[in-house]
Amino acid sequence: MKEMNDDELQQWFEHKPQLPENDSLDKDAKTYRTLFEALDKEPEKGLPYDFSTKVVRRIQAETKRSNDLKFTLIACALFIVAIAVACFALSVSNPAQESSLLKFKWVLLLLPIVFIAIQYFDQKLIREKIFRHKHNG
Amino acid sequence: MLDEKEVVSRVLRGDVRAFESLVKQYERLIFYVIHRLVKDDHAAEDICQEVFIKVHKSLERFNFQSRLSTWIARIAYLTAINYLRKYNREKASEYPDDIENYHFTADSPEQLLTKKDTANYVEQLILQLPEKYRTVLTLFHLNEFSYLEIEEITGMPEGTVKNYLFRARKLLKEKLEVYLKDEVL
Numbered sequence: 160m161k162e163m164n165d166d167e168l169q170q171w172f173e174h175k176p177q178l179p180e181n182d183s184l185d186k187d188a189k190t191y192r193t194l195f196e197a198l199d200k201e202p203e204k205g206l207p208y209d210f211s212t213k214v215v216r217r218i219q220a221e222t223k224r225s226n227d228l229k230f231t232l233i234a235c236a237l238f239i240v241a242i243a244v245a246c247f248a249l250s251v252s253n254p255a256q257e258s259s260l261l262k263f264k265w266v267l268l269l270l271p272i273v274f275i276a277i278q279y280f281d282q283k284l285i286r287e288k289i290f291r292h293k294h295n296g
Numbered sequence: 297m298l299d300e301k302e303v304v305s306r307v308l309r310g311d312v313r314a315f316e317s318l319v320k321q322y323e324r325l326i327f328y329v330i331h332r333l334v335k336d337d338h339a340a341e342d343i344c345q346e347v348f349i350k351v352h353k354s355l356e357r358f359n360f361q362s363r364l365s366t367w368i369a370r371i372a373y374l375t376a377i378n379y380l381r382k383y384n385r386e387k388a389s390e391y392p393d394d395i396e397n398y399h400f401t402a403d404s405p406e407q408l409l410t411k412k413d414t415a416n417y418v419e420q421l422i423l424q425l426p427e428k429y430r431t432v433l434t435l436f437h438l439n440e441f442s443y444l445e446i447e448e449i450t451g452m453p454e455g456t457v458k459n460y461l462f463r464a465r466k467l468l469k470e471k472l473e474v475y476l477k478d479e480v481l
Contacts (some may be wrong), residue, residue, distance in 0.1 A: 197418035
């Protein structure tokens with residue numbers, strides 16, 4: 160084999176499907192051969208055997224959390240609509256009672272907002288933390 | 297061999313078993329990239345999980361313009377880079393612009409022990425290299441990506457990828473030369 164510089168040697172080893180035997184190589188080529196073998200060797204460390212199961216479990220839990228949150232939002236929206244419809248119906252059928260209901264309008268509006276906030280913090284922050292702790296141990 | 301189109305369409309239909317097989321297929325690829333870049337065994341598993349969650353969330357945007365492995369490797373690379381930036385594990389200023397002047401740290405007793413095994417010794421040296429060099433070495437040698445695919449994953453031009461790869465290997469070869477000489481003596 161003719162003398163090659165580092166660049167040529169690296170290109171040569173890159174394109175060699177089978178690394179040549181050491182006897183036919185000079186000192187630099189032998190070192191590159193050892194280096195390429197070491198670089199191609201997979202590290203001993205790896206992920207735990209149940210890694211894929213953990214990922215799937217986490218995705219399922221996140222999907223469930225997201226669905227729960229959507230359900231909560233829809234329920235609250237329906238509650239607000241129901242209150243609005245009730246107010247409107249009351250104002251049409253019995254205008255005298257309307258003002259007494261309007262006194263509680265902020266309480267009625269605040270209820271679903273507080274409920275959404277509790278659900279959000281419970282699911283996004285607390286349960287997520289517990290889940291991570293449980294599954295990543 | 298995994299049929300990418302079939303698996304992707306099954307995952308998009310909500311088949312979790314299909315996603316589990318996808319994770320099994322690519323977990324080693326992801327782990328090599330994350331492990332080499334982050335250098336923290338405890339954080340590596342969490343980051344690998346984050347990568348697959350991102351893959352699951354954005355799989356509908358995968359348009360088969362590249363191999364699925366290239367697309368997943370890009371997500372892994374960007375996640376690892378974000379982690380390093382967030383926790384400021386490595387500052388760019390820690391590395392010289394001229395890699396030829398790069399010095400590995402002195403051998404600790406632990407490193408001296410690993411010297412008994414050439415592959416482990418090379419692994420220790422790789423972990424001391426700057427992030428970009430570790431990335432191209434890992435993607436090229438362990439993940440067997442082409443120069444063009446590495447360009448797609450990292451966003452570095454093909455010439456830069458080649459240059460980093462060549463310089464990193466030359467540096468490792470010089471260090472290995474000394475080690476092999478010591479071993480013979």
